[in-house]
Amino acid sequence: MIFAVVGPSGAGKDTLLSGALAARPDLHLVRRVITRPSEAGGEDFEGVTEAEFQTRLAKDAFALTWDAHGLRYGIPRDQITGLNDVVFNGSRAALLQAVSVFPNLRVILVTAPDAVLAARLAARGRETVCDIAARLSRAAFTLPHGIAATTVVNDATPAEGIARLLAALQPVSA
Numbered sequence: 001m002i003f004a005v006v007g008p009s010g011a012g013k014d015t016l017l018s019g020a021l022a023a024r025p026d027l028h029l030v031r032r033v034i035t036r037p038s039e040a041g042g043e044d045f046e047g048v049t050e051a052e053f054q055t056r057l058a059k060d061a062f063a064l065t066w067d068a069h070g071l072r073y074g075i076p077r078d079q080i081t082g083l084n085d086v087v088f089n090g091s092r093a094a095l096l097q098a099v100s101v102f103p104n105l106r107v108i109l110v111t112a113p114d115a116v117l118a119a120r121l122a123a124r125g126r127e128t129v130c131d132i133a134a135r136l137s138r139a140a141f142t143l144p145h146g147i148a149a150t151t152v153v154n155d156a157t158p159a160e161g162i163a164r165l166l167a168a169l170q171p172v173s174a
Contacts, residue, residue, distance in 0.1 A: 002080065002102045003169060004090035007110035008139035010117035010124075012154040012161055013089055016110060019162030020087075020169060027169070030088035033062070033074040064101050066094035087169070096144045107149040108168045114139060116155050 005013050021027050031046055033056070038047035048056075053072050056062060062074040068091050080086050090098060092109075099105050112120075114136055121132045143149055150168040154161035 001085055001104065001106060001171070003085075003087045003106050003108055004095065004098055004102075005087060005108045005110060005165075006090045006092045006095065006149075008112075008117060008141070009135045010120035010139075011110045011112050012120065012158070013110045015158055016152070016154060016161050016165040017087065017089065019158060020165045023162065023166055024085075024169070026085055028079070028083045028086045030075050030079045030086060032089060033076060035072040064090075064094065064098055066091045066097065068093065085169075092141050092143060095147050099147065107143070107147060108165065109143070109149040109151045110154055110161075110165070111139070111151060112153065112155045 005017060007013055017029060021029055031044060033046045033048055033053065035050050035053050036047050038045065050072065053074065056074065056076075057065065061077055063077040063080055064075040066073050073091065073094075075088050075090075080088075090107075095107060117139055118132055118136060121127055121135060127135070152161070152164045152168050154164070
């Protein structure tokens with residue numbers, strides 16, 4: 001099964017994914033390739049230049065790519081091939097493309113109330129008040145028509161959020 005974990009900035013996706021991976025070592029987290037320096041912080045990702053990203057794209061090294069916030073993101077094909085229970089931190093805007101690439105994709109939407117998102121974004125110290133306001137305006141993004149998602153509300157302790165994500169990662173009963 002392939003899971004895309006999506007949601008607005010500040011929802012706590014990286015924190016919940018980290019906790020879920022610690023609880024379930026059978027999960028395989030895709031290490032995204034992003035056109036920003038690796039030392040930029042946040043999740044564990046591979047930072048590359050735009051030229052390196054284009055080279056890999058030309059070599060068909062990515063199963064999925066998208067652009068967001070002036071950056072390029074890629075899901076390396078070799079990190080999903082032949083594996084079960086693969087999880088990647090995705091983009092809500094790229095879900096239609098993701099579903100076409102991964103027909104059995106399960107989408108998990110991690111979200112939180114605006115006040116919680118704003119506080120988390122401010123605590124990062126990476127964005128201005130205007131940047132945070134812009135991110136909050138995008139937080140209520142509607143998923144594309146026909147895309148179903150399991151929603152995980154991350155508005156409590158990290159342990160509670162991780163438990164909610166772990167529940168969402170369980171197989172769907174028939």
